[in-house]
Amino acid sequence: PDNAGRNNPSSREISRVLKAGKADIATLLNATEGTILSEQSTTACAFRILDAAAAGIKGSNIVCSCLDHASFYDASTKIADRYGLERRVAPLNPATGALDPQAVADLADEHTVSVSIIHASNITGGKTDLSAVAAAVRAKAPQAILIADGAQHVQHGIVDVSGVAIDAYVFSAYKLFSKPGFGFAYLSPRLANLPH
Numbered sequence: 001p002d003n004a005g006r007n008n009p010s011s012r013e014i015s016r017v018l019k020a021g022k023a024d025i026a027t028l029l030n031a032t033e034g035t036i037l038s039e040q041s042t043t044a045c046a047f048r049i050l051d052a053a054a055a056g057i058k059g060s061n062i063v064c065s066c067l068d069h070a071s072f073y074d075a076s077t078k079i080a081d082r083y084g085l086e087r088r089v090a091p092l093n094p095a096t097g098a099l100d101p102q103a104v105a106d107l108a109d110e111h112t113v114s115v116s117i118i119h120a121s122n123i124t125g126g127k128t129d130l131s132a133v134a135a136a137v138r139a140k141a142p143q144a145i146l147i148a149d150g151a152q153h154v155q156h157g158i159v160d161v162s163g164v165a166i167d168a169y170v171f172s173a174y175k176l177f178s179k180p181g182f183g184f185a186y187l188s189p190r191l192a193n194l195p196h
Contacts, residue, residue, distance in 0.1 A: 025184050029169055030160045035192040037185040042151050042172045043071035045185040048196065049168050050075050050114055053145035054083040056194030059113035061086040063144075065099050067124065071170075072116045072149050085113060097124030105136035112141040119169075120153035127153070134165040145191055151175055167191040 002010035004018060022036040039045045050072075054062065062085050064076040080087040088107040093100045099117055108115055115137050120127045130148055137146055147168040150159060154171040161169050168191055173182035 026186070028154070028159065029186050030158075030162050031186045032162045034161070034189050035187040037187055039183045039185070040181055041071070042069070042149070042170050042183040043075065045168075045170045045183045046071040046075040046116070046147075046149075047079070049145070049147055049170070049185060049187070049191065050079040050116070051082075052191065052194045052196035053114040053147075054079050054085060055196070057113045057143055057145060059085070059143070060111040061088055061107075061109070062113050063088045063090060063104065063107045063115040065090040065092065065104065065117055067092050067099060067118045067121045067126070067128075068116055069118060069149055069151060071151075072118075072147070076114075076116060083113075090117075092121075092124065092126065096126050097121060098126030099128045099133065101129060101132035101136040104133050105140055108137050108141040108144060110141060110143070112137075112144040114145040114147060115141070116147040116149065118152070119148050119150045119159075120156065122152040127157075130164045130166060138165055145194075161186045161188075 004014045025036045062076055062080055066089055076087055090104045090107055117128050145167045148166050150169050150171040155176050167188040168185050170185040
């Protein structure tokens with residue numbers, strides 16, 4: 001009876017704690033606007049975000065990368081199948097172990113629904129330049145929802161979603177020495193306002 005949203009002292013305290021926690025996540029990500037989404041995992045966040053993008057943006061393709069974690073790689077496959085979209089996979093640069101901004105942008109066009117990229121790879125150690133990818137993709141596909149998987153970066157470096165033109169930034173709480181079973185995502189106002 002004391003779950004969030006009820007009119008009793010315990011419920012009000014739960015709601016206060018949840019609100020404070022989301023504010024802390026916004027501070028961590030430097031999210032000065034937008035919404036913080038919480039889910040049971042990064043995978044759940046990935047599926048919800050990609051599904052909202054595919055349902056809300058008119059287009060014919062989605063872009064991911066060969067470095068994407070399974071949460072996004074698998075979600076992009078399933079969402080592409082669900083909505084009849086072509087799935088395009090950006091290659092990594094074998095010399096750097098990272099994604100080249102132009103290699104990602106080359107796959108985007110005026111029909112791209114979403115682009116998911118990994119911020120840092122725990123496989124290769126490569127770090128993606130989010131600003132460069134965002135600029136390159138936005139030049140070709142301004143309508144695309146741009147999503148960054150920060151699960152392997154957020155615990156190692158500064159994240160500034162307000163300074164980069166991305167629509168979502170996703171990570172898992174346990175990667176920051178918290179309990180497992182929590183995934184968080186920043187959603188830009190544009191993404192948060194899509195039907196979902």
